[in-house]
Amino acid sequence: MKRLGKMAMVSSLLMLAACSGSGIREDLDQVLNDTFDAEEDYRAVQSDLEEREKAEQLLFEETMALTQEQQGEVTDQAQEALDSADERLGFLQTEKDSMQAAEENFAEIDSVIESAEEESVIADLEALKAEMLERFAAHDEFSEAYEELIARQKELYEMLQDDQSTLQMLQEKAAEVNSQNEQVQLAVTEFNELTQQVNSLKDSTLENLSESEE
Incomplete structure (x- = not known):
């Protein structure tokens, strides 16, 4: 049986130092x-999601x-895994709400x-606006x-509760899970790369602005 994949940690924006002047x-x-600041809840649930995934993986094994x-x-144990999956959905919703608030602030x-x-x-x-909007869109794709x-x-866990499920049926469903996890990993990578690009562009834009205001 293949392992259920774990989600890679997603990156966040770097906080800025307070700016003086006008x-x-x-x-x-x-x-x-x-x-x-609006992304605070999004950052806060990252460790919770990772902990749930690790515990759920162990429980599945x-x-x-x-x-x-x-x-x-x-x-x-399958019911415990189902409850954990629902809890992760709750964390994900918190993350999505936080990112939506951040996008509204960024407007x-x-x-x-x-x-x-x-x-x-x-x-x-x-350019900074375009890059940031692309980052928000990438998070939407990750969430989906x-x-x-x-x-x-959850379908796999429900199959475990059904004593009519065969090993082949479980293996096929586990393969679906792992295939979908690959899509998640790709989405995480894209989001992390865009976050790095936004942070870099943010720094250069602020630097250019400082020079132009001197």
């Missing part, structure tokens, strides 16, 4: 810090090691762009893939 840089700094004569114990960058006058500054801000992963895992 102008476009300070306005952008405020928008980015508000966006970072222990359940698969039980024999047909231990069906009662199999049923109980304030439009007013920063509108107040900018230099073409180079506008170009930098537009991860929800589908949990759905297939």
Whole structure:
């Protein structure tokens, strides 16, 4: 039986240092810090998700090691895994709500762009906006893939509770789970790469703004 895959940790925005002064840089700094603050719940559930996944993986392996004569114990442990999967869905919803709030806060960058006058500054801000929106879209794709992963895992756990399920049926469902987990890993990688790009672009944009305001 293949292992159920674990989700890679997702990256977050880097917090900014407080900015003094006035102008476009300070306005952008405020928008980015508000966006970072809105992602607090998203960051907070990462360790909870990872802990649940590790515990669920161990529980699944222990359940698969039980024999047909231990069906009662199999049923109980499969139910525990189902409860854990539902709990992960709750954590994921918290994460999604946090990211939605962050995206709403980030929309304030439009007013920063509108107040900018230099073409180079506008170009930098537009590029940062585009990259950040792509990051939010990537998180949506991750969430969709991860929800589908949990759905297939729950199907597997429910099959474990059914004493009519054969080993072949379980293996086929486990293969579906692992295939979907590969999609999750790809989505995580894409999101992490975009987060790194946003952080880099954010730093260069703020640096350029500081130079232009000197």
